Amino acid sequence: SQQGEEDPQALSIQEGENATMNCSYKTSINNLQWYRQNSGRGLVHLILIRSNEREKHSGRLRVTLDTSKKSSSLLITASRAADTASYFCATDAGQNSGGSNYKLTFGKGTLLTVNP
Amino acid sequence: SAVISQKPSRDICQRGTSLTIQCQVDSQVTMMFWYRQQPGQSLTLIATANQGSEATYESGFVIDKFPISRPNLTFSTLTVSNMSPEDSSIYLCSVEDFLLAGFNNEQFFGPGTRLTVL
Numbered sequence A: 001s002q003q004g005e006e007d008p009q010a011l012s013i014q015e016g017e018n019a020t021m022n023c024s025y026k027t028s029i030n031n032l033q034w035y036r037q038n039s040g041r042g043l044v045h046l047i048l049i050r051s052n053e054r055e056k057h058s059g060r061l062r063v064t065l066d067t068s069k070k071s072s073s074l075l076i077t078a079s080r081a082a083d084t085a086s087y088f089c090a091t092d093a094g095q096n097s098g099g100s101n102y103k104l105t106f107g108k109g110t111l112l113t114v115n116p
Numbered sequence B: 001s002a003v004i005s006q007k008p009s010r011d012i013c014q015r016g017t018s019l020t021i022q023c024q025v026d027s028q029v030t031m032m033f034w035y036r037q038q039p040g041q042s043l044t045l046i047a048t049a050n051q052g053s054e055a056t057y058e059s060g061f062v063i064d065k066f067p068i069s070r071p072n073l074t075f076s077t078l079t080v081s082n083m084s085p086e087d088s089s090i091y092l093c094s095v096e097d098f099l100l101a102g103f104n105n106e107q108f109f110g111p112g113t114r115l116t117v118l
Helices: none
Strands: A005-007 A010-014 A019-024 A031-037 A043-050 A055-058 A061-066 A071-076 A085-092 A104-106 A110-115 B004-007 B010-013 B019-025 B031-037 B043-049 B068-072 B075-080 B089-096 B113-117
Touching (some): A019 A110, A031 A061, A031 A071, A043 A055, A071 A085, B004 B089, B019 B031, B043 B068, B043 B089
Parallel strands (some): A010 A110, B010 B113
Antiparallel strands (some): A005 A019, A019 A071, A031 A043, A061 A071, B004 B019, B031 B043, B031 B089, B089 B113
């Protein structure tokens, strides 16, 4: 089964609007991370939320985590054309032993297009 | 976060040849990983590059096809051997280190190598 599946697969909005992307997963996790990828380049780490956290903010980003529903959402407020990118969630189900081998499982991503 | 560079940034190769991709980090890191991203797809972990020992491969990936080296704590290489068009992908290295991320296992990614096999 696919761990970390985002929806929608594609989202098109106007500049200034808010964008919400969702991620669902199937197994228990230690934490969940969101990444951005611009046009097939490297991934930029956006935010990490731990399994014992429910909400986290970073600038225009707001992430929620509902472990009972095994889902997370990423909200980008006041979107800009520069936010156009693919957004991936990644889950980690490894043991927390400080710097040990954590395997990240990525979802398929949401392609966000912000129109000027 | 760490500064990660990859070489080459992109390449076009002929079927049956091999390509070695380099990943360099500006600080010593505990863990280094190699991922593949096929066109329009998400990332799939190929292997964990272990310093001083053989890499740990994920299901579906083998050492003969994707040999990996990690001679020290700042450098790793991934070779894509005997390439076919199905190997056309973006290959990304990532790093994770307790000093960078504490108990959060944030992974930081390089810019990727875009490989096209004809």
